Amino acid sequence: MKLIVQIPCFNEEKTLPSVIETIPKKIEGVESIEVLVIDDGSTDNTVGVAKDLGVTHILRLEGNRGLAKAFQAGLEYAIDLRADVIVNTDGDNQYAGADIPKLIAPILEGRADIVVGCRGGLQNEHFPLWKRCLQVVGSSLIRRITRLNVSDAVSGFRALNRRSAGELNIVSDFSYTIEMLVHASVKKFRVASVPIDTNPKTRDSRLFKSVPQFLFLSLSTLLRVYVMYRPLVVFQVLGILLLLLGLIPIVRFVAYYYLGEGQGHIQSLVLGGAFATVGVFTVLIGVVADLINFNRRLIEQVLLNQKKIEDRIRNLEEK
Incomplete structure (x- = not known):
């Protein structure tokens, strides 16, 4: 040791x-x-x-x-x-x-x-x-x-x-x-x-x-x-929060729409749609980032295996 x-x-x-x-x-x-x-x-x-x-x-x-x-x-x-x-x-x-x-x-x-x-x-x-x-x-x-x-x-x-x-x-x-x-x-x-x-x-x-x-x-x-290490978790949470934030004005518009007053609250639909769109794209970014993270871990594993092989070769040479 x-x-x-x-x-x-x-x-x-x-x-x-x-x-x-x-x-x-x-x-x-x-x-x-x-x-x-x-x-x-x-x-x-x-x-x-x-x-x-x-x-x-x-x-x-x-x-x-x-x-x-x-x-x-x-x-x-x-x-x-x-x-x-x-x-x-x-x-x-x-x-x-x-x-x-x-x-x-x-x-x-x-x-x-x-x-x-x-x-x-x-x-x-x-x-x-x-x-x-x-x-x-x-x-x-x-x-x-x-x-x-x-x-x-x-x-x-x-x-x-x-x-x-x-x-x-x-x-x-x-x-x-x-x-x-x-x-x-x-x-x-x-x-x-x-x-x-x-x-x-x-x-x-x-x-x-x-x-x-x-x-x-x-x-x-x-x-x-x-x-860097848990991108999917981070971007999913952020994306879901944006989606929920976007639902608030959308629900507000729907409520006014059924009351017959939807024409005056179209801005709520636009704002909610914008937040919801950003939320969806944020979740998708998280998926892409997670794939990149997975690829990085594969590269790290390859480099680690290469180091192990080099160590074994060096041990054999010393013997």
């Missing part, structure tokens, strides 16, 4: 030593523990610090591509390194490395494909009250949408087995946390949540500059990802 702990980094030379020092050297049930630092275009000495600390693997990206891209690149690199389990932690030392055994336990026991570390919700004193409230409310919303029992939907302290990591394809530019859960829901991965500890804050978040920006980016990401 090979565990790789990946750490996406952008200018983390000050906190990286603390992150790496707390990563356990031995874990029961794990034969090999290796560290992967993903340098997301750092302009400081992050790479030099990683080398001085004896980091096993360093992946350097061209330019600052963002956390989501760095996370996805790390997964792909870790899979190429034959990782059986991949743990993702942040480079700002927010998460307690000592909790890694607790985080990967459900995977080692065969109970989960993905495990998300829960930072304690309202009880976490390391976060301001507004952030704790947003975490609880937002996680509740995402839990209802994805139907996954995850207490902290935006926690970056996560563990994945090889299969789930290989099937993930993060396309968001903002953050991988929400998209990953929607994808896991669609793929029917087993997702577990375990309580973890956090360390005191070392710096402000680089993902957003204000609370309104965070809310806008999170909600837009959730909407975009959900439409």
Whole structure:
């Protein structure tokens, strides 16, 4: 069993030593523990610090591509390194490395494909009250949408087995946390949540500059990802609402028509017909989008099968 702990980094030379020092050297049930630092275009000495600390693997990206891209690149690199389990932690030392055994336990026991570390919700004193409230409310919303029992939907302290990591394809530019859960829901991965500890804050978040920006980016990401993975549901609901909205003025016109006053209310028929037409076209768009989504999943499956074949060939060559 090979565990790789990946750490996406952008200018983390000050906190990286603390992150790496707390990563356990031995874990029961794990034969090999290796560290992967993903340098997301750092302009400081992050790479030099990683080398001085004896980091096993360093992946350097061209330019600052963002956390989501760095996370996805790390997964792909870790899979190429034959990782059986991949743990993702942040480079700002927010998460307690000592909790890694607790985080990967459900995977080692065969109970989960993905495990998300829960930072304690309202009880976490390391976060301001507004952030704790947003975490609880937002996680509740995402839990209802994805139907996954995850207490902290935006926690970056996560563990994945090889299969789930290989099937993930993060396309968001903002953050991988929400998209990953929607994808896991669609793929029917087993997702577990375990309580973890956090360390005191070392710096402000680089993902957003204000609370309104965070809310806008999170909600837009959730909407975009959900439409991408479940387009038929979204467009059907929207189309049916438009149809119902169109029925209101149509019924109003019919009622006046039977009372002999239909001539003066023709605008209700026109308005209702317009809404009903848009509603029908919206449902049809949903059908087309669902076919496109199905085709994308077929392509993903073909690429996944190709990767499996390449792995088998490489294993045979090594033997």
